[in-house]
Amino acid sequence: MSRLSAAVPPWLAHALRAQRGPVPWSAVVRGALAAGPLLLVAVLSGRTSVGVVAALGAMLAGINDRPGSRRAAVRRLGVPALAGAGGLLVGSYAGQHVGAVTLTLLLTVLGLLAGAVSAVGPVASGAGTQLLVAAAIGAGMPLPEPGWQRAVFFVGGAGWLLVLRLALPTPGATAGDYRFDGERDAVGGVYDAVAALLEAVGGPDAPGRRVALTAALDHAQDALGGPRLRSYASSAAERRLHAQYAAALPLAEAATALAWAGEAVPARAVEGPRRLAVAVRTSTHTGPLPAPSRSAPALRALDDALLHAADTFDRGGDDTALHTRRRTATSLARTVLGSAGREYGLRVALCFGASVAVAQALHHARWYGSHSHWYWLPATAVFLVKPDLGPLASRVICRAAGTVLGAVLFAGFAALLPRPAGLVALVALCGALIPVATRHFAAQTAVVTVLVLSLVMVGGEPGASWSRIGETLLACAIVLLVGHLPALGQRGGGVRARLTHAAEAAHVYLAHVLDDGTTDDRTGRWTLRREAYRALAEARASIDLAAAELPALARHAEGTDEVAATLERLVDTTTACAVQLDDTGRLTPQHTERITALLDELAEGRERAGLAVKEGQALPVPLAG
Numbered sequence: 336m337s338r339l340s341a342a343v344p345p346w347l348a349h350a351l352r353a354q355r356g357p358v359p360w361s362a363v364v365r366g367a368l369a370a371g372p373l374l375l376v377a378v379l380s381g382r383t384s385v386g387v388v389a390a391l392g393a394m395l396a397g398i399n400d401r402p403g404s405r406r407a408a409v410r411r412l413g414v415p416a417l418a419g420a421g422g423l424l425v426g427s428y429a430g431q432h433v434g435a436v437t438l439t440l441l442l443t444v445l446g447l448l449a450g451a452v453s454a455v456g457p458v459a460s461g462a463g464t465q466l467l468v469a470a471a472i473g474a475g476m477p478l479p480e481p482g483w484q485r486a487v488f489f490v491g492g493a494g495w496l497l498v499l500r501l502a503l504p505t506p507g508a509t510a511g512d513y514r515f516d517g518e519r520d521a522v523g524g525v526y527d528a529v530a531a532l533l534e535a536v537g538g539p540d541a542p543g544r545r546v547a548l549t550a551a552l553d554h555a556q557d558a559l560g561g562p563r564l565r566s567y568a569s570s571a572a573e574r575r576l577h578a579q580y581a582a583a584l585p586l587a588e589a590a591t592a593l594a595w596a597g598e599a600v601p602a603r604a605v606e607g608p609r610r611l612a613v614a615v616r617t618s619t620h621t622g623p624l625p626a627p628s629r630s631a632p633a634l635r636a637l638d639d640a641l642l643h644a645a646d647t648f649d650r651g652g653d654d655t656a657l658h659t660r661r662r663t664a665t666s667l668a669r670t671v672l673g674s675a676g677r678e679y680g681l682r683v684a685l686c687f688g689a690s691v692a693v694a695q696a697l698h699h700a701r702w703y704g705s706h707s708h709w710y711w712l713p714a715t716a717v718f719l720v721k722p723d724l725g726p727l728a729s730r731v732i733c734r735a736a737g738t739v740l741g742a743v744l745f746a747g748f749a750a751l752l753p754r755p756a757g758l759v760a761l762v763a764l765c766g767a768l769i770p771v772a773t774r775h776f777a778a779q780t781a782v783v784t785v786l787v788l789s790l791v792m793v794g795g796e797p798g799a800s801w802s803r804i805g806e807t808l809l810a811c812a813i814v815l816l817v818g819h820l821p822a823l824g825q826r827g828g829g830v831r832a833r834l835t836h837a838a839e840a841a842h843v844y845l846a847h848v849l850d851d852g853t854t855d856d857r858t859g860r861w862t863l864r865r866e867a868y869r870a871l872a873e874a875r876a877s878i879d880l881a882a883a884e885l886p887a888l889a890r891h892a893e894g895t896d897e898v899a900a901t902l903e904r905l906v907d908t909t910t911a912c913a914v915q916l917d918d919t920g921r922l923t924p925q926h927t928e929r930i931t932a933l934l935d936e937l938a939e940g941r942e943r944a945g946l947a948v949k950e951g952q953a954l955p956v957p958l959a960g
Contacts (some may be wrong), residue, residue, distance in 0.1 A: 345883040349726055359771070362400050365400065367764070369499060371759060371766055373495060388480070388489050389491055391790065393495060394492075395419060395469075396492070397766060399461050400770060403554070414458050414459075415462040415464070420469070424482050425441075425445065426473025431482075454832070455671065457723065467714075471717070475709045515572060518555075520616065522576060524612075525548070525587070526583055526609070529586045533605045541594045553868075578647050581658070584658065585636065585639070588913065588914060594907070595907045603627060604625070604634070607627075607644075610622065611645075620649055632919065658861045715806065719811060722829070726881075727815070727818045733775070741782070755793050758789045761789045762789050766786065784803065830878055834902075838902060840870040840871075843866075844864055845906075847859065847860055848909050875899050881895070898941055901933060904933055908933060911926065912926050
C-alpha cells in the first residue's frame with residue numbers, strides 16, 4: 336500500500352486505504368441483536384412500519400458504535416440519536432403540512448444549523464448528520480404513524496443498541512470489574528505508549544511514538560470522562576482508575592522531555608511503564624519497579640514519576656482529576672459562529688438544500704413513479720458532504736462504488752430470499768457487518784444500502800435498487816459542484832480555525848511554564864499540556880485530510896503542515912522546559928535558544944500561511960541564569 340500511495344494522487348490513495356485491526360466481535364454481536372430483532376418483533380406484531388423506524392434508529396446508532404468505554408458510548412450514541420429524533424419529528428410534520436418550496440427552505444436552514452454545530456467536535460458532527468438524515472427520511476418516507484410516534488420509536492431503536500452496549504460483556508473484560516473494561520484498556524494503553532516512546536528515544540521513531548502517546552492520552556480522557564449521574568468518580572474502583580490515569584501524566588511529561596533531548600534511555604527505564612500497564616489491565620499490584628539512573632533532569636523526573644505511580648497503584652491516590660476544562664457556552668458559540676462553523680454550515684446547507692430541491696422537482700414530476708422515496712437523494716448528500724469520512728473526492732468515489740455494489744447485491748438477495756423472513760434475516764446480517772464495514776466508506780455504504788433497501792421492501796415499497804444508483808450519482812454530482820464553489824466563506828476555514836486554536840493553546844501552555852509564579856501548579860500545567868497536544872492532534876488530522884483533497888481544494892491549506900510541525904516542536908520544548916524548571920529552577924541556554932528560534936519560525940510560518948497572530952502571543956523568554 337505504501338508503494339501504491341506513492342504512485343497515485345493522495346485523493347485516490349485515500350479512497351483505496353482501509354483501516355486495519357482485529358474484528359470487534361462484541362460490536363458485531365450488538366449489531367446482530369439490534370435492527371434485525373426489532374424488525375422481527377414488529378413484523379410478528381403487525382406493526383411493520385414501527386419496526387422500520389426503530390431499525391433505522393438502531394442502524395444509525397450502529398454506525399457510531401466505536402470501541403471505547405461504556406460511559407463514553409452514552410454520549411457517542413445517545414446525543415446523535417436524540418438529534419435524529421428531533422430531525423425525524425421536524426421532517427415528518429413539515430413533509431405533511433408544507434409545500435415543496437417551503438419544505439426546501441426549511442431543510443436548507445436546518446442544514447445550515449446542523450453544519451455549523453458539527454464544527455464543535457465528533458459527537459456534534461454525528462448529531463448534525465443524524466438530524467439531517469432523519470429529517471429527510473421523515474419528510475419523504477410514507478409511514479402511517481404521526482411524527483411524534485416516529486421520533487419515539489427512532490429513539491427506542493437507538494436506545495436498544497445503547498442498552499446492549501451497556502449490558503453485554505466485552506471480550507477481555509477483567510473478571511469482577513465488569514463496568515470498567517474500556518476504561519482499563521484505555522489507561523493501560525497510556526502506560527504502553529509511554530514505554531514505547533521511551534524505547535524509541537534517540538531514534539527516528541520517536542516523533543511518531545510521541546504522537547501515539549498523545550492519541551492514547553486523548554482516548555483515555557474520553558473513556559473516563561463520559562457522562563455520570565454525579566460530577567465525580569463515585570466508586571472506589573473508579574477513583575482508583577482515575578488516580579492511575581493521573582499518575583501517567585508525569586511519566587508522559589518526562590518521556591516527552593527525554594525524547595526532546597534525544598539521548599537513548601536505558602532499557603531498564605522502559606520496564607517500569609510496561610509493568611504498570613499490566614497492573615492497570617489486571618487490577619493487580621505492580622511489584623518492584625526498576626529505577627532508571629538519575630543522571631539528567633528528565634531521568635530524575637522519570638524516576639520520581641515511577642515512584643509516584645507505584646505508590647498510587649499500591650495505596651491508591653487522591654488525584655482523580657482528568658485534567659480537562661469544561662467548554663463554556665461562549666467558547667462553543669465562538670466555534671459554531673467562527674470560520675470553521677460558517678464555512679461548513681454554508682456547504683452543508685447548499686448541498687442539502689440543493690439535493691432537496693432537485694429531489695422535490697423529480698418527485699413532483701413523477702420521475703419516481705408512484706412510490707415516494709425522494710429522501711434518498713438528500714440523505715446521500717449529507718453523508719457525502721461530511722468531512723469526517725475522508726476527502727471529498729474519496730467520499731464521492733467510495734459512495735458511488737458502495738451504492739452500486741450494495742444495489743447489485745440486494746437485487747440478487749431480493750430475488751432469492753423469502754419475504755419477509757429472508758429480508759429480516761438480511762437486516763440482522765447487515766447490522767452485524769456494520770462495525771466491520773465502517774473501516775472503509777465504500778464497504779459501509781454497500782452494507783447500509785443493502786440494509787436500507789431491505790427495510791424499504793419490508794415496509795411495503797417494491798425494490799428500488801436501480802433508482803438508488805441514479806440518485807446516488809446525482810447526489811455525488813451536486814456535492815462535487817458545491818464542494819468546489821469558490822466563495823463560501825474562507826477556504827480552508829476548518830483547518831485554519833483548528834490550527835489557530837492549537838497555536839493559542841500552545842502559547843497559553845508556554846506562558847504558564849515560563850511564569851515563575853505558576854511553575855509549582857503542576858495540575859494546571861498538565862491540564863494546559865493536554866489541551867495543547869489535543870488541539871495539535873485535531874489540527875494535524877484536519878491538515879492531513881485537506882492535503883488529500885483534489886489540488887483545487889488542497890492548495891488552500893498549503894503551508895499549514897509546516898506551522899503544525901513547528902507548534903509540535905514548540906510544545907515538546909515547553910514540556911522539556913517544565914521538567915528542567917522543576918529540577919533546577921532555571922533554564923539552560925539550549926532551552927531558551929530553542930524557544931526563541933521556534934517562536935520566530937512560528938511567526939514566519941503563520942504569516943506565510945495567512946494565519947492571524949493575536950497580540951500577546953509574542954512571549955518574552957527568560958534568560959538562563
